Amino acid sequence: MRGRRDIIQPDKERRVRASDTEVLIPTSAAQAVEAFGDGRGVTVFAGGTILMPEIAYGRYPAGGRTLMLERAGLDEISGDGTLKIGAMARLSMLTASGVEPLASAAGNIADIEIRAQATVGGNLCAPPGAESPRGDLQAALLAMGARVRSAGAGSEGVDSIDEFVAGAGAEPRLVLAIEVERPRRAAFLSQRRPHAHSYAVMSVACAETGDAIRVAVGGAGPRAVRLTAVERALADGSAPTQAGAKALDDVEPQDDALASAWYRRSVLPTLVTRALEQLQGG
């Protein structure tokens, strides 16, 4: 960045003790993995758009260690065919990449300032909030069949996004990167309230990679879900309307502060149908 001094000593983990948490600021991915260890008692601090309000409102986990990834060198997007997205890549970088449906999903979140700060890793790992689901990128990543590279107890490894989302919270993992293929075709549709900062009520992403079309919905429940019945209907040659009618086979929408379960049940088949029509260029 312009005007920024090199203030971190290379190969030397910076350690600053705050009043209630020890803050580690690794300067490489290897240091970050080492500092994370098995993840017990570690709060991973990515962009901070969720955690800073927790601090402001006195809800931040006291004690333990905070692993701030700002300078760990995890913010690059590289590769032509297979795209490797560093966990600290900002949402604005995803939008600029133009890789759909991820670019539209990222561009749909919050505003310019938040998108320049929030990260793909933080968004993927954000637990559901008390009032509504979070993590508006999960559906797009599920539709793309992304792979998640992470570290933690045991070793570094790669999980399918399906496995990662299903197992979220079971064992602490430090996300290092997300790998995706560029889909042949993709579509993204979101149902949201007018204010820029509202989480999406629901979002539907679909992508054709390889021979199949994958479809996923975010916001219907605590975490995004693949709509496999819709996918099977498409594979059998169903039109968007018939395939969209299967939208509720894989998900049981929930009530929350953004919308009622009834509303979501009423809207989701139409949202899926329209996304599929968009995918087909209709």
Place this chain on the structure above:
Amino acid sequence: MELNVNGVTHAIASPPLTSLLGVLREELNVLSPKAGCLQGACGTCTVLVDGEARRSCLMPVAAVEGAEITTVEGLGTAPDGLAPLQEAFHSGYAAQCGFCTPGMLMAAHALIQRAGGPVDREQVIDALSGHICRCTGYVKIVDAVIAASGGETVVAQAPREPEGAVA
């Protein structure tokens, strides 16, 4: 830890997870960025970090160590040193209570710098979409930003006599 704020370098004593907003207001007495919602949703704490608009309430100071921070005080000060954008807000009645104004100014300044020339209404609305004003209704704010960028506003706002006024 050091921070350059409006061209002056300061040694920072606050703990690393203190928000940039907290450091500016509580430690450095830089008071233009306001503490509104403290969760990134209202926009009034917006400052420039290395020239780009950021929510200072969402930035831990450790993450911006060594960066150049610009606040409204770094744009210009009244009465004689106002920047063109501030002049446009002043002459266009784009502030009422003024609480959102610092964030509006910094986000608009960043937009005009990015654009490098006149901006249109759609660009301004997109750039200010995360900024909440509860007084003016945005029309004059958007007009002021367009005018400051050298663009043309749609309707010139002429003063009106109050209805029923007796001459």
